[in-house]
Amino acid sequence: MIRLERLTKSFGATVAVDHVDMEVPAGEVCVLLGPSGCGKTTTMKMINRLIAPTSGKILIDGRDTAGQDDVTLRRSIGYVIQQIGLFPNKTIEDNICVVPDLLGWDRRRSRARAGELLSLVNLEPATFLKRYPKELSGGQQQRVGVVRALAADPPVLLMDEPFGAIDPINREVIQDEFMKLQAALKKTVVFVSHDIDEAVKMASRIAIFRDGRLIQYAKPDDVLAHPVDSFVADFVGADRTLKRLRLVKVADAMMSEPPRVTAEDTLERAVALMEEHGHVSIVMVGPRGRARGVVRLDLARGRRGTVGENHEPLPGIVAVTDDLRKAVAMMFQHDQTWLACVDDEGFYKGYITQRGITHLLGATYGKS
Amino acid sequence: METLAFMVANWSVILARTLEHLSLVGASIAIAICTAVPIGIAITPNPRAANAVLYAASIMITVPSIALFGLLIPVLSLIGQGIGYLPALVALVLYAQLPIIRNTYAAITNVEPALREAARGMGMTTFQRLREVEIPIALPVIVSGVRNAVVLNIAVAAIATYIGAGGLGTFISRGISQTDVRQLLTGAFSVSVLAIAADLALLGAQRLLTSPGLRT
Numbered sequence: 001m002i003r004l005e006r007l008t009k010s011f012g013a014t015v016a017v018d019h020v021d022m023e024v025p026a027g028e029v030c031v032l033l034g035p036s037g038c039g040k041t042t043t044m045k046m047i048n049r050l051i052a053p054t055s056g057k058i059l060i061d062g063r064d065t066a067g068q069d070d071v072t073l074r075r076s077i078g079y080v081i082q083q084i085g086l087f088p089n090k091t092i093e094d095n096i097c098v099v100p101d102l103l104g105w106d107r108r109r110s111r112a113r114a115g116e117l118l119s120l121v122n123l124e125p126a127t128f129l130k131r132y133p134k135e136l137s138g139g140q141q142q143r144v145g146v147v148r149a150l151a152a153d154p155p156v157l158l159m160d161e162p163f164g165a166i167d168p169i170n171r172e173v174i175q176d177e178f179m180k181l182q183a184a185l186k187k188t189v190v191f192v193s194h195d196i197d198e199a200v201k202m203a204s205r206i207a208i209f210r211d212g213r214l215i216q217y218a219k220p221d222d223v224l225a226h227p228v229d230s231f232v233a234d235f236v237g238a239d240r241t242l243k244r245l246r247l248v249k250v251a252d253a254m255m256s257e258p259p260r261v262t263a264e265d266t267l268e269r270a271v272a273l274m275e276e277h278g279h280v281s282i283v284m285v286g287p288r289g290r291a292r293g294v295v296r297l298d299l300a301r302g303r304r305g306t307v308g309e310n311h312e313p314l315p316g317i318v319a320v321t322d323d324l325r326k327a328v329a330m331m332f333q334h335d336q337t338w339l340a341c342v343d344d345e346g347f348y349k350g351y352i353t354q355r356g357i358t359h360l361l362g363a364t365y366g367k368s
Numbered sequence: 369m370e371t372l373a374f375m376v377a378n379w380s381v382i383l384a385r386t387l388e389h390l391s392l393v394g395a396s397i398a399i400a401i402c403t404a405v406p407i408g409i410a411i412t413p414n415p416r417a418a419n420a421v422l423y424a425a426s427i428m429i430t431v432p433s434i435a436l437f438g439l440l441i442p443v444l445s446l447i448g449q450g451i452g453y454l455p456a457l458v459a460l461v462l463y464a465q466l467p468i469i470r471n472t473y474a475a476i477t478n479v480e481p482a483l484r485e486a487a488r489g490m491g492m493t494t495f496q497r498l499r500e501v502e503i504p505i506a507l508p509v510i511v512s513g514v515r516n517a518v519v520l521n522i523a524v525a526a527i528a529t530y531i532g533a534g535g536l537g538t539f540i541s542r543g544i545s546q547t548d549v550r551q552l553l554t555g556a557f558s559v560s561v562l563a564i565a566a567d568l569a570l571l572g573a574q575r576l577l578t579s580p581g582l583r584t
Contacts, residue, residue, distance in 0.1 A: 050489055075491035085486030089504040089579035098500075099490050132581030148490075158489075 001026045002047065002156060002188055007056035009042050016042045018212040019056070024205070026061075026155070027186035031199040034209035035235070040192050043209070044158050047190060048077045060156060075099055078149030078157040078187070082164045084141050086133040092118070092144055093129040099152040110151070117147035121177055139170035146178060150185070159191045163198070175201060196236050200224065200243050208232050221247045241361055245325040250318055253327075253360050254341045254350035260285045263292070263308030267300045270307050274300075283340050283348055284311045291317060291340045291348040314340055320349050327352055371557075374550035382539075382558060389535035389562065392453070392528065393521045396460030400517060404465045405510060408472025409498065418473055425466035433459065433524045437531045456525065456533035463524055464517035471513025475506030504579055511574040515567055522563040526555070536562065 002024040009017040017039040024030040032040035045051040047058055049070045058065045065073055086095050093114045094101075100110035115125035121143040133141055142162060149157055163171045179202065182189065193199050199206050200220045208216045208223065216228045224240045224247070227233040237243065259273045261284050274282050274297045284293045284307050293311035300310060316334040318327045320341050327339055331354060338353040375382060411418040431439075440455040449455065479502050487497040503510075529537030536558045543552025575583075 048489060050485070071491045071493055073491075074489060079486070079489035081482060081486055081489070083480070083482035083486075085480075085482045087483060087487075087501050087505075088581045089501070090581065098492075102491055102496065132579075134581060 001061055002030075002190065003057075003059040004043070004047075005057040005059070007043065007046060007053055007058060009039075009046060009051060009054050015212050017046070017053075020212075020214045022207055022214060022217050024188055024190060026188050028204035029182060029189040029191055029202050030205045030207060031191045031193050031203035032207050032209060033193055033196065033199045033235075036194065038209040039212035040194075040207075040209045041160060042212075044160060044190050044192050047156075048074045048079060048158055050074075075102055075152065076154050076156070078152075078154045080142075080145050080149045080157070080159040080162040082161040084133075084138075084145045084165070086141055086144060086148070088133050090132075091129065092131050092133065092136070095133065095144060096148045096151050098148065099154075103152055105152075113151060114147075117150060118144070120181060121147055139166055139174055142166055142174060143177070146174075146181075150181075150187075155188060157187045157189045159189060161192055161194070164193075164195070171198075178202070197243065197246075200246055208235065242325075244361060245328055245357075246323050248324045248360065249320070250322050250324065250327050250341050250352055251320040251349075253324055253357055254320065254352040255356065256350040258283065258348070258350050260289075260348060261295065261307045262287070263306065263311070265307045267295070267303050267305055267307060267310060270295045271297065271300050281338075283314070283351070284308075285348050289348055290346040291342050294340075316340070317342055318352065319344065324357055328354075328357065371550045371553045375554050375557075378554070382536075382554065385534065385536045385538055386558060386562060388533075389522070389525055389537075389559075392456055392460065392525050392533060392535055393518060393566075396457055396521055396525075397464055397514065397518055399457075399461045400464035400468055401514060403461070404468035404513075405472050407465075408469040408510075409476055409502075411469075411473055412476045422466075422470060422473065425469050428462050429466045433463070433527050434530065436462070437528065441531070451531045451533075453533050455531055456528035459528070460521045460524060464521055467516035467520065468510070468513045471516075472506065472510050475509035476502050478509075479505050505582065508574055508578045508582065511570065511577060515570040515574070518566050518570060519563050522559060522566060526559050 004020050004022050007017060007020045008015065020039075020043060032043060034040050042051055046053045047060075047065070049065060053066075087098070090098075093111060096114040096117060097110040100113065115129060118125045118128055123140060123143055128136070128140075133144070136144065146162065163174055166174060175198065191202060193202075203220050205217060206220050206223045207214055210231055216223060216232050221244060223232065224236055224244045227236055227240070233240070259277050259279070259282055261270045261273065261282055263284060263286075270282055274280065279297070281294050281296045283291055284295060286292045291314060294314050295307055295311050303310065315336045316330045316339040318330055318339045318341055320343050330339060331337065337355075338351050340348060341350045341352055343349050407421060411421050436459045437455060440458055441450045444450050444455050444458070483501055483505070484497065487501050492500065525533070525535050526537035526540060529535055529541050536555050539551045539555025539558070542548065543550070543555060
């Protein structure tokens with residue numbers, strides 16, 4: 001856990017960070033967000049004392065960092081920077097082992113760990129350990145930059161716009177990889193960004209800075225749904241509601257326990273079920289409950305036969321673990337107002353509608 | 369042809385002179401590295417001090433060598449070493465400062481700030497940062513400063529014969545005073561070969577000392 005207490009930094013007459021109070025619970029990713037010059041980077045650099053605070057305190061797991069030796073403190077905190085900063089004169093292996101070497105770890109142990117860490121970010125150790133940074137692409141270099149920070153297994157990780165210099169496609173991939181890593185390692189992460197999309201994706205909590213002050217500190221969905229003032233609202237963007245789509249899972253927005261029919265059912269039964277629920281279509285499932293197709297009310301009404309003979313293919317399927325962004329994208333893509341939702345194994349779990357999504361997002365605003 | 373015959377007949381003297389020359393240059397460069405590299409590193413955090421030091425070293429290198437030897441004679445006479453090996457050595461050490469200080473300073477200041485920040489952020493001390501990152505990265509440029517200094521000093525050492533420091537310059541000075549073309553050419557040729565050979569040898573050393581990750 002990291003706690004900042006009335007943390008202040010002034011450079012001459014300018015106050016870069018102004019009485020910031022905040023607490024990052026252990027295992028969470030806190031994204032410091034704001035326009036350039038808002039004090040977010042200065043705040044982060046005070047945590048490992050690359051910048052000495054003017055006043056105020058920083059406590060890591062209850063210990064005041066001011067009382068510790070700077071060098072010792074920094075070795076216990078992972079540090080990733082935007083420019084990556086791999087040492088060009090060292091191999092990838094030696095780069096990863098910088099902090100373990102400083103800490104005097106046994107060489108065999110640290111080199112073994114370098115290999116393990118590389119495979120965590122999908123870089124083949126046998127291929128990459130003995131290479132030099134210049135032989136790697138930017139994305140590969142930053143993967144090494146991230147695992148280098150993790151090498152000595154520090155509880156706290158500071159990341160200064162780590163993915164800012166990486167092309168957009170690679171950025172998404174490396175962000176996903178990092179989130180997977182973080183889910184397993186549960187580090188306490190302070191992450192500086194100026195990209196609201198990145199913040200929404202990565203953060204457990206977002207801290208929004210302006211002119212050195214902490215304006216809002218809340219969960220991403222709260223920041224998007226209830227920005228405290230017009231600055232935050234402008235900063236998160238007019239399309240903030242769309243950004244929330246990423247934060248809500250299909251499972252939370254779908255209607256579960258939906259009516260369903262099987263191939264052997266008659267069309268009369270399908271029509272009766274649809275009328276009972278007020279639906280215009282119904283999903284046909286296989287013998288064990290996998291979504292197989294759909295029957296539409298306007299085609300089924302007044303006809304005879306079984307569902308199996310009259311079904312159409314499903315227009316769109318979305319996984320319950322997907323986020324609403326994907327669901328909405330799929331609706332637009334297939335020109336549908338609803339989608340069938342299935343679990344990992346393809347079992348039919350529910351359906352999601354445009355109205356349902358609109359209602360869910362609107363309901364949060366209603367509260368404020 | 370005559371010159372060649374002279375060289376063959378006197379090869380042992382030429383070898384002895386070459387060794388004298390090399391020992392003078394070698395000792396001066398060894399001392400100069402020990403002073404100039406630390407100075408070059410020490411002035412990096414302070415641009416004003418850096419300018420002052422580089423300026424002083426440039427003035428030093430502008431003084432003609434024969435004049436510098438002349439200036440050193442009264443000074444070193446105080447300890448009874450007005451002529452001979454010591455003043456030659458002192459002059460050469462002074463001449464070697466500028467190329468080495470300048471290259472060390474430029475190389476260290478050119479290390480990417482991001483690398484310095486990464487090194488600090490990971491908990492390296494200033495000394496560790498120099499040893500692990502800055503010096504290895506700066507090394508090719510520092511060695512190239514040393515090469516400049518070596519070539520310069522081989523040339524200057526040839527003049528040191530006039531204050532009795534020996535070396536290959538002896539052939540040249542005698543060649544002139546005795547109007548003996550053979551000696552003159554022998555001296556000129558040997559000094560040139562020595563300079564080229566030393567430069568090539570250091571080029572090899574420079575390649576060896578450069579991390580494979582820095583080679584282009």
